[in-house]
Amino acid sequence: MDIRHLQYVTEIARRRSFTRAAESLHITQPTISKMIKNLESELNAELFVRDGKRLRLTDAGETILRHAGPILQGFERLQAELDDLTYLNKGSIRIGLPPMAGANFFPDVFKRFQSRYPGIAIKIAEDGARKTVERLGNGELDAGVVLAPIAEDVFESFPLSDDRMKVILHPSHAMAGRDEIGLAELAAESFILFNNDFALHDRIVEACASRGFAPRIVHESAQWDFIGEMVGAELGIAMLPGTVCRQLSPDKVRAIPLADPVIPWRLAMAWRREGYLSRAAREWIAFTRSAFGAGD
Structure with missing residues (x-):
């Protein structure tokens, strides 16, 4: 063996x-x-x-x-420490990246990072924020994009974006022309949600419970664009961050701000407080902190 x-x-x-x-x-x-x-x-x-x-x-x-x-994990730490001895001439970092964050924020960041450090390979794990937190906690990932807030006693982090959820409707829906929609008004709707690997799943379900109903979930997916297509096919309504909504076709769906309550979508770059953090991972954290203007 x-x-x-x-x-x-x-x-x-x-x-x-x-x-x-x-x-x-x-x-x-x-x-x-x-x-x-x-x-x-x-x-x-x-x-x-x-x-x-x-x-x-x-x-x-x-x-x-x-x-x-x-x-x-011990073998990977050994490799990382040996890679550090070459001062970033080679090595790899393991980054957890939810699909929505990857598509909307990171292609240019990856390009610029690899231009500066061509010898470092970026290994991307595309999971929902909940799964990313789990894999950060057990040491499978060096850093990852998560949904804030996150446990401060376990992880360090800095903010990447601050957005809010919108309701995605078919253009023929009775509420498609509204300026905003209260969550309680959606109690009778069919919901299309992200699956359980995504922290947004539970946040939406909990918000519905706070307004006195359990959402009738008819479809779940891990892909935001597919969710948009299902709404466009009149299979139900969905909720997506405003940043993502701008990429959906206005001919197929309408995006209306959600109110009462507002459900935030705040992304953060996170990593474990304890344990070894390779030189490559430290450079990635510093680079992305600067790229997103997060300061110290």
Whole structure:
């Protein structure tokens, strides 16, 4: 057994798929299947089994996964410290980036950072803010974009943007011409929300509860543009930040400010207070702080 075996088992367990794990690791599906088969032969134990259409870990697989996390984190810290010795001539940083933040704020920032530090590879993990916080906390990510506020005793952060949610409606909707919409007025609507990996999911549900109703959720997605398309197809109403709404076609949807209550969408760059932070990660934090004018 070597470090690659631990990486492969961990990624397969995370993705619930040999194919998706191979894509994430930039290897072929036959390669990862062969590596797992060889490991199973070495250990004389199955690691994964099919349960209908689902892939799940066996007891042996669960045991490996439980020990793999700390070993892989230690190995990555070793690599990061060795990379620091080369003073940013090589290395990598792991950045958590929710889809809406990535599309709207970061392409130019990435370009400028890599122009300054061409030897540093940026590994992007596209997850919702909730999943990003989880992965920051367990050391899988060096830094990530999250929905503020965030636990200050665990993470350090600085603000990136301050926006608010708007209601997305089909142009034929009775409220599409309004200047603003109170949340309670949407109690009878069909809602299209982000899935549970996104902190906005719970914030919207909790806001609805504060106005005396539970939203009738008919669709969930991880993609803001797909949510916009579903609203355009008259499948329901949605809520998206004003920054994102500007990218939706006004021929297909209308974006009306949400009122009573206002649901904020404040993004922050965050990283763990405790633990080793590589030189590359420190440079990324300083660079993005300057790029977004966040100050010290």
